[in-house]
């Protein structure tokens with residue numbers, strides 16, 4: 001490589017020297033200056049004379065829960081004008097080159113922030129078949145590459161409650177969320193009410209107690225009001241979220257609801273009894 005550049009330098013110097021002789025009454029000094037100028041035109045701005053090199057600080061194994069978004073981070077120093085590609089090792093499919101995607105599977109995306117060293121392969125809605133090895137490849141001669149492993153796990157956060165809750169106004173809500181299969185030793189968990197992050201709420205009397213190591217989180221809302229009705233979602237890092245719908249009801253409504261539920265339970269058995277009576281009447285009837 002160095003030899004090639006040196007040769008290029010010699011050639012350019014030779015060329016400019018001849019041009020100089022014909023067109024410009026230049027001094028030796030001026031000729032050198034022109035040569036340096038032309039050489040810099042041939043070499044990309046960001047070329048700093050160093051070969052591309054992987055920055056080895058990013059995670060080479062990424063664990064993602066089914067259905068979540070996975071990101072493989074490849075960092076390359078001194079990339080210059082070379083391109084970074086992501087290749088799926090299973091079928092040697094070139095997924096991305098630079099920021100372009102070369103697969104019909106639209107779940108694969110290349111992400112890169114201008115002037116950064118980072119080339120990210122983003123996999124949206126991870127599927128079991130996405131598990132495997134991906135190669136981050138740099139278009140040097142010869143190519144250099146680094147392997148990344150994507151592990152797909154099934155993890156779902158779970159709110160330990162019915163899907164629909166009827167809470168009497170004035171009483172407290174205590175929701176517990178667990179994510180036992182969440183990958184990694186710690187799991188960050190957050191709660192949303194509808195689309196709002198509960199921790200951003202201006203309502204007082206809300207407490208979230210999370211145990212990252214135990215992978216549990218408690219949401220306690222004291223003395224609930226009508227406005228606390230809504231869709232409560234627990235999201236655990238690297239897991240699918242879980243939601244329950246909370247209805248705030250007045251005490252009389254609560255009693256009525258119990259009554260209605262009871263009535264609904266009784267109705268089928270009453271119908272069965274009638275049917276049984278009808279059948280036995282039919283069977284008992286002489287042929």
Ligand SMILES: *[C@@H]1O[C@H](CO)[C@@H](O)[C@H](O)[C@H]1NC(C)=O
Pocket residue numbers: 053054055056
């Ligand atoms: C990263 O690891 C590769 C292979 O072991 C090595 O060639 C390269 O120099 C390392 N990069 C850095 C920045 O240390």
Ligand SMILES: *[C@@H]1O[C@H](CO)[C@@H](O)[C@H](O)[C@H]1NC(C)=O
Pocket residue numbers: 174175176218220
């Ligand atoms: C909420 O429920 C959890 C689990 O049952 C319990 O450990 C916690 O003490 C409760 N918190 C309150 C404030 O009642």
Ligand SMILES: *[C@@H]1O[C@H](CO)[C@@H](O)[C@H](O)[C@H]1NC(C)=O
Pocket residue numbers: 194231232233243245
């Ligand atoms: C509650 O919110 C979650 C997450 O946004 C959503 O997937 C779910 O469909 C919502 N449920 C209801 C009953 O609105």
